[in-house]
Amino acid sequence: MTGESISSIATALVVGGGIGGMAAATSLATRGVKVDLIDLDPEWRVYGAGITITGPTLRAYRRLGLLDAIKAQGAITSKTRLFRYDGTHMLDLDEPVIEEGLPATGGIMRPVLHHIMQDKVRELGIPVRLGLTVTALENEEDGVKVRFSDDTTGRYDLVVGADSVYSRVRDIAFPHMGPAQPTGQGCWRISIAKPPGLDMGEFFLGHANPCGITACAPDKVYMWMLTPHEERESFMTDEQLFVTLKGLLGDFGGNAGWIRDNMTREDWINYRPLAAVLQPKDWFNGRIVLLGDAVHATTPHLASGAGMAVESGVVLAEELARTEDVAAALSAYQNRRYDRCRDVIETSVAVGKLQLEHGDPKVHAHMLEGALSRLNQPF
Secondary structure, eight states, X not given: OOOOOOOSOSEEXXXXXXXXXXXXXXXXXXXXXXXXXXXXXXXXXXXXXXXXXXXXXXXXXXXXXXXXXXXXXXXXXXXXXXXXXXXXXXXXXXXXXXXXXXXXXXXXEHHHHHHHHHHHHHHTTOXXXXXXXXXXXXXXXXXXXXXXXXXXXXXXXXXXXXXXXXXXXHHHHOTTOOOOEEEEEEEEEEEEEOOTTOOSEEEEESSSSOEEEXXXXXXXXXXEEEEEOOGGGGGOOHHHHHHHXXXXXXXXXXXXXXXXXXXXXXXXXXXXXEEEEEOOXXXXXXXXXXXXXXXXXXXXXXXOHHHHHHHHHHHHHHHHXXXXXXXXXXXXXXXHHHHHHHHHHHHHHHHHHHHHTTOOHHHHHHHHHXXXXXXXXXX
């Protein structure tokens, strides 16, 4: 990762050690800022199955210097194939290579990606304090006074809130914002051995419950399925999750049907309701700024939540490096990110609405292609 150094600030606190927080910490530290990173989880863990990494997301990770590690530890493919739910091939999504040497698309297990980013944080010598959040933030003329949840205090030139959709920084410093809103859908995920012959991402459409498969390693995939959300599903036992997902896959052919027939109770299965929000401007308050799910939380329909968070971390550092005026830099960051994040969120929610209404799979495919084409544009 290269770029001009930042002279407008000397110190920064990043609250949240997830994808967005680590991207911001890496981007700032690489440009000469002394960064502290804190995370509420005392073990700095990540849960989940795999994650789809589109071309635009890979481009953002390339800016962090992490592309080679992702290619080595994940799975890179050239395109995504769309099927009807019964396994009938519809079309292949146009996913061109958007930069020389950049793969078109791919996937990786989320814990693996998390560890790659953690290794980068450690390589840069960024201090990490765990089991910690903030309880008070006070803007001063050229910095922020911070009180931590262990009752210690600190002062930083900038505070970055990247602490999830349930952001504590947002709650403290941005009273004009609110929680993410449920979309009416839930997302099932299963991690499982790769079906024989699968060599690219696959979507299965035209069913009330669309699903897709992403290769995440040479021998591993994760499959997602979207269903209308029922509150009872949030409290299912492992056995209920297994039986219910197997039943939901009853109509499916192709590799989705293979997963139904080969899934076991040892495979990791998860369900969660979906919510999304584009928080209203401003995304900064004095020297406090938000990024990632704290301010632009989306659903997985475009596989771009992680990509948007990484892009935001990169753009924040770029804008701080361009001017000595921190307020101008934060305003420029917001202006570069707002419409792009809005497009991702609005399109994702619209695709979800179409699915809930059992819309035409060709319309679904057209919406995906259009959104992916726009995401290919420079950020």
